Amino acid sequence: MTPAYLSITGMAKAYRGTPALRLVDLSVNEGEFLALLGPSGCGKSTLLRLVAGLLQPDAGSITLAGQSIERLPPHQRDIGLVFQNYALFPHMSVAKNVRFGLSMRNMPRAEADQRVGEALALVKLEHLAARMPSELSGGQQQRVALARAIAIRPRLLLLDEPLSNLDAVLRNSVRTELRELHARTGLTVVMVTHDQAEAMTMADRIAVMSDGLILQHDTPQVIYEQPASDFVAKFVGTPPAAMLRVDRKHDGGFGLGTSPWTPSPELARVLEPIQRVGVALGLRPDHLALTAPDAPHAMPGTIRTIEYLGAERLVHVEVGGQLLVLRLSGDAAVGKGEVGVAITRVPPIFDIETGLRLASTG
Amino acid sequence: MARKSTVLLLTPGLLLTGAVFLSPFVFLGLTSFWTQRPNSLLIDPAFTLVNYVRIATDSFFLGTLFRTILLGIVTVAICLLLGLPIARWIARRAVRTRGILVVLMVTPMVSGALVQTLGLVNLLSLLGVINGLLKQLGLIDWSIRFLGNEGGVLIGLVQAFLPLMVLPLITTLAKLPEDLEAAARSLGAPAWRVWVTIILPLAMPGILAGSILVFFASVTSFVTPQILGQGKVQTFGTVMYQQSALVNDWPFASALAMAMMLVLGVLLLAVRAVRRGLERRPVIGSAS
Numbered sequence: 001m002t003p004a005y006l007s008i009t010g011m012a013k014a015y016r017g018t019p020a021l022r023l024v025d026l027s028v029n030e031g032e033f034l035a036l037l038g039p040s041g042c043g044k045s046t047l048l049r050l051v052a053g054l055l056q057p058d059a060g061s062i063t064l065a066g067q068s069i070e071r072l073p074p075h076q077r078d079i080g081l082v083f084q085n086y087a088l089f090p091h092m093s094v095a096k097n098v099r100f101g102l103s104m105r106n107m108p109r110a111e112a113d114q115r116v117g118e119a120l121a122l123v124k125l126e127h128l129a130a131r132m133p134s135e136l137s138g139g140q141q142q143r144v145a146l147a148r149a150i151a152i153r154p155r156l157l158l159l160d161e162p163l164s165n166l167d168a169v170l171r172n173s174v175r176t177e178l179r180e181l182h183a184r185t186g187l188t189v190v191m192v193t194h195d196q197a198e199a200m201t202m203a204d205r206i207a208v209m210s211d212g213l214i215l216q217h218d219t220p221q222v223i224y225e226q227p228a229s230d231f232v233a234k235f236v237g238t239p240p241a242a243m244l245r246v247d248r249k250h251d252g253g254f255g256l257g258t259s260p261w262t263p264s265p266e267l268a269r270v271l272e273p274i275q276r277v278g279v280a281l282g283l284r285p286d287h288l289a290l291t292a293p294d295a296p297h298a299m300p301g302t303i304r305t306i307e308y309l310g311a312e313r314l315v316h317v318e319v320g321g322q323l324l325v326l327r328l329s330g331d332a333a334v335g336k337g338e339v340g341v342a343i344t345r346v347p348p349i350f351d352i353e354t355g356l357r358l359a360s361t362g
Numbered sequence: 363m364a365r366k367s368t369v370l371l372l373t374p375g376l377l378l379t380g381a382v383f384l385s386p387f388v389f390l391g392l393t394s395f396w397t398q399r400p401n402s403l404l405i406d407p408a409f410t411l412v413n414y415v416r417i418a419t420d421s422f423f424l425g426t427l428f429r430t431i432l433l434g435i436v437t438v439a440i441c442l443l444l445g446l447p448i449a450r451w452i453a454r455r456a457v458r459t460r461g462i463l464v465v466l467m468v469t470p471m472v473s474g475a476l477v478q479t480l481g482l483v484n485l486l487s488l489l490g491v492i493n494g495l496l497k498q499l500g501l502i503d504w505s506i507r508f509l510g511n512e513g514g515v516l517i518g519l520v521q522a523f524l525p526l527m528v529l530p531l532i533t534t535l536a537k538l539p540e541d542l543e544a545a546a547r548s549l550g551a552p553a554w555r556v557w558v559t560i561i562l563p564l565a566m567p568g569i570l571a572g573s574i575l576v577f578f579a580s581v582t583s584f585v586t587p588q589i590l591g592q593g594k595v596q597t598f599g600t601v602m603y604q605q606s607a608l609v610n611d612w613p614f615a616s617a618l619a620m621a622m623m624l625v626l627g628v629l630l631l632a633v634r635a636v637r638r639g640l641e642r643r644p645v646i647g648s649a650s
Contacts, residue, residue: 054544074547081548087541091563100559101549152549 003063005030005188006051006156011060013046020046022212024060028205033182033189035199038209039235044192047209048158051190052081065155075104080149080187084161086141088133094120094144095129101152119151122181139170150185159191163198175202196236200224208232227348230355233282239314239325241282245352248277256299256320263343264297270346274358282348282357285327290315291340298340306334317341394616405613413617423601423618427625430598433512434581437519438573441527444520445572449531450561454540464532467525475522475585482518482590483509510592518586523579527572534568535561570637578626598622 004027011024021043028034036044049055051062053074062070069077088097098119102112120126123143133141142162149157162178163171179202182189193199199206200220207217208231216228227233233241246263247255254261254271263271271279291298301319308330315326315334319341326341328334349358394413397406417423452463470478485491486508493505508514538561546556562569584599591600598618606615 049544052544052548054547073552074544075550075552077548078550079548081545083541083545085539085541087539087545089542089546089560100546100551104550104555148545148549 003066004028005032005065006190007063008047008051009061011047011050011062012058013043013050013055014058019212021050021057024212024214026207026214026217028188028190030065030188031186033179033191033202033204035203035206036190036192036209037196037199037206037235038194040194042209043212044194044209045160048081048160048190048192051156052079052158053077078152078155080152080154080157082142082145082149082157082159082162084164086133086145086165088141088144088148090133092133093129094125094131094133094136097133097144098129098148098151100148105152115151115153119147122150122184123147138165138167139174142166142174146181150181150187154187157187157189159189161192161194163193163195178202197238200236206236208235210235225348226357227282228357230280230282230350230357233348233350237284239285241284241348242322242324243280243350244283244319244322244324245278245280246271248274248279259300259320261299262297267297267343267346270349274349276351278352279358280350280352280355281343282350283324283343284347285314285325287343287345287347288324288326289342289344290317290326290328290334291342293338293340295340295342298342301339301341303334303336303339306336390616390619393613394620396613398611398613403610413614414621416614417617417621422596426596426598426601427621429512429596430581431625433515433519433587433597434577436516437523437580438527438576440516440520441524441576442569442573445524445527445531446561446565446569448524449528449568450535452528453532453535453538460532460536464529467528471522471525475583476589478522479518479586479589482521486514486517486590509590510594512591512595514590514592515587515595515597518590519580519583522583522586523576526575526579530571530575531565531568534565538564566640567637570633570640574630574633577629581626582622 006026006028008024008026011021011026012019013021024043024047026047036047038044046055050057050070053069053072057070060070061068064077064079089100092100095116098116099112102115107115116129117126120129123146125140125143125147128136128140128144133144136144142165159178163174166174175198178191191199191202200223203220205217205219206223208215208223208228210231216223216232223232223236227236227241230241230243234243244256246261247257249255249260254263254268262268293300299319301317301324303315304318304323305316307314307316311330313328313330313332313334315328317324317326317339324341350356351358393405395409395411397408397410397412399406417427452460455463483490487493488505488507488509490508492508493502496502496506508517542560542564543556546560547553551559581597582599583597584603587595587597588600588603591597593600602615602618602622605611605618
């Protein structure tokens, strides 16, 4: 197998003894859109800055297009970077901002003019070329930042939380525009985000990070359906997966909290061989259905709240001290009170202690 | 009605200002057009331009004026070269550390020029700390003469007025988002081009403010050239002192002071024009 386009191996970085990245390996294929997803402080921005060369790694290597780049200063890396706050040069017009990288490469005037025009056309801002950044809206500023990064024809485009400073309406349209831009330019893109919906909708692959480690690196579908750990299951998806603890009794039966419970034969087949005192089921609405409280294999629960979302409603049911979320169609009649919750599909099953998904399941 | 009461409220302040600042200034201006009677302590209050003609035609005074302004310009240049990296470093510290560093920097200024300058004499004299150290290290056999020349005065001026440059620079540089430099670097700018294309243009308000402060403090200084120049370096400050306190020619010293103020006033107006020009460009909005 040929090495990946961008390949990061054994990357570690600490700030004053506090590790930000513990040991990270990551590979990105050419033309791929990768999302680095994780809560704040997970090390995703550190990783991005290491790739851009704005930080020096304590250990590890980075190769880009077959070239080792971890010793190169940032200005020799040919990597486009779009900052969360855009970082436009306030004393330069839009055109000069976009031209900046080309001027640094001492590109002839005519060629640079053309590139600036192309880049601005790509973000649909030709008509604002003469404006100053302070005269632009947030969304326009971001597009200038994008055009500026693209104009140098980077080998890699890095986006640091590109949507977080935009309002909700703009965010949706920029999401689509970024995807289109990626498709049109064929650039390899690495985007940092803390918003799982952004990562799921935009990326070809997602690397989920927590506490300086990459927990799972796969397509959005695999990450959603076969999360590597309870953290991933709880972080990804709307609503996130709820963890339901299932205990193993001395007699070999199963229990929810203090009361015994008989899982469906399908689920029991998966649970039986696991030799643990307890496991956690990662339950999403897709795994659950409402039944009568006394239906076979149902878990007894109490409806706590109902969220009406138009086409559907989300029903929060307390089962064994844990809130589970079920999805019903918007017009379904549902009252409050005692109900049963059935598990209709085998959910991912996690080790209680390590949080890792047990290999035999999912 | 409102106007009347405003004037009334301002009256005490206006009177005090007039008495304390304006009247000596007017008196200084008047004196400069008078003459000192020879061999007498009395002044001849007859209007004459004789003092100004003397300044404009005597190469000693013109040379002194020229040297003073040149010293001021060189002081500004050195303070800029030293101050920019220092200010950027301080501006990048956490707010708390920045506060401590600023206080440390300002403390010597509060202690007054005399104490600092005498300290420098200890450091720089022929048998001073620096010469002693260099001899101990075997780097020199004979003491280097730091004092009594323009170099020594320059060291003193830079030492005394560097904070005046660094303080406004810190204020402007701290306002620049750090990502601007990172953005420039990622777009292909090596460190020196980041300075030229990003930091210096955006720091211009601080550079102008600091330069004005240092220049004016330097050309009007007296203690530093007097002590470190050891009477061998004449600046406008030392010459004015000689004319007033030693020669006892107050009218001529007044004319020197007026000439100085005239030159500085013209310079200040020129700088203001430059600054207006800068402000007219829509620079001010930050990259928020």
